[in-house]
Amino acid sequence: AQTVTQSQPEMSVQEAETVTLSCTYDTSENNYYLFWYKQPPSRQMILVIRQEAYKQQNATENRFSVNFQKAAKSFSLKISDSQLGDTAMYFCAFILYNQGGKLIFGQGTELSVKP
Amino acid sequence: DTGVSQNPRHKITKRGQNVTFRCDPISEHNRLYWYRQTLGQGPEFLTYFQNEAQLEKSRLLSDRFSAERPKGSFSTLEIQRTEQGDSAMYLCASSVWDRPTIGKLFFGSGTQLSVL
Numbered sequence: 001a002q003t004v005t006q007s008q009p010e011m012s013v014q015e016a017e018t019v020t021l022s023c024t025y026d027t028s029e030n031n032y033y034l035f036w037y038k039q040p041p042s043r044q045m046i047l048v049i050r051q052e053a054y055k056q057q058n059a060t061e062n063r064f065s066v067n068f069q070k071a072a073k074s075f076s077l078k079i080s081d082s083q084l085g086d087t088a089m090y091f092c093a094f095i096l097y098n099q100g101g102k103l104i105f106g107q108g109t110e111l112s113v114k115p
Numbered sequence: 116d117t118g119v120s121q122n123p124r125h126k127i128t129k130r131g132q133n134v135t136f137r138c139d140p141i142s143e144h145n146r147l148y149w150y151r152q153t154l155g156q157g158p159e160f161l162t163y164f165q166n167e168a169q170l171e172k173s174r175l176l177s178d179r180f181s182a183e184r185p186k187g188s189f190s191t192l193e194i195q196r197t198e199q200g201d202s203a204m205y206l207c208a209s210s211v212w213d214r215p216t217i218g219k220l221f222f223g224s225g226t227q228l229s230v231l
Contacts, residue, residue: 004157033218045158045206045222091157095218101148101210102171103218105157 002027004094006106013082014114020067021077021109023092030054031097034068036077037105040088048090051075082113117141119223121207127229128197135193136226140209147190148220149182150206151175158206164190165212197230204228 003026013019025034036048051059051068058066063083067076079086092106120139128134140147146165150158161180162172166187179197184190194201204227208220 035218042224043204044224045208045220047219047221050218093157093218097217101146101163101212101220102160102173103148103150103158103220104160107155108157 002104004092004104004106006092006109008109010110012112017082018080021090023075025073025094029096033095034075035093037091038088084113087113119209119221121223121226125227129231132197133195135191138190138207144209144211146210146212148208149192152204199230202230
């Protein structure tokens with residue numbers, strides 16, 4: 001069975017600084033995708049960044065980047081120049097290529113950006 | 116593009132009552148998903164549809180739960196004989212199914228169910 005683990009329930013960062021959120025996952029499959037989703041206090045979940053496991057290059061979306069270590073099954077999210085609007089729950093998620101729509105989410109990390 | 120719409124936003128019911136939630140996906144999306152989220156946890160997969168066909172149901176989904184997507188557009192999730200353990204946020208999401216978009220789900224704001 002596939003699992004996703006986020007070991008940091010809460011984190012905080014000062015505005016304009018950099019923060020890294022950790023995620024590990026477990027699978028015996030090779031063809032999968034990893035994601036970070038953000039859930040602000042308004043509740044609507046939003047996709048932040050997506051990584052295809054067969055791509056060695058780490059994905060980047062503006063201030064958000066990942067460090068994907070396939071052998072270690074690690075997938076961390078780095079947020080640079082943190083903004084107040086980054087305050088949210090962040091969920092790491094995983095999907096197998098052949099698993100239809102079944103995203104598996106971690107427990108989440110609550111990030112607070114402080115002014 | 117009006118996004119994924121869920122109604123109602125909040126539902127309070129008494130134990131034993133039936134409840135039904137509605138989800139309107141993004142119009143061009145062929146896949147629709149239901150997830151359940153309890154406080155402090157990540158969403159858990161319940162079921163998903165491709166057009167009107169229900170392709171997978173989680174083992175978490177007891178016989179009291181049923182979902183439909185009759186014309187491949189909106190979907191309903193019904194819970195019969197609600198129990199206090201059903202209290203949760205029910206999230207709907209939709210997507211286009213294609214390799215470049217695998218896992219790119221667009222979520223609604225959810226329906227918060229409280230069973231008294």
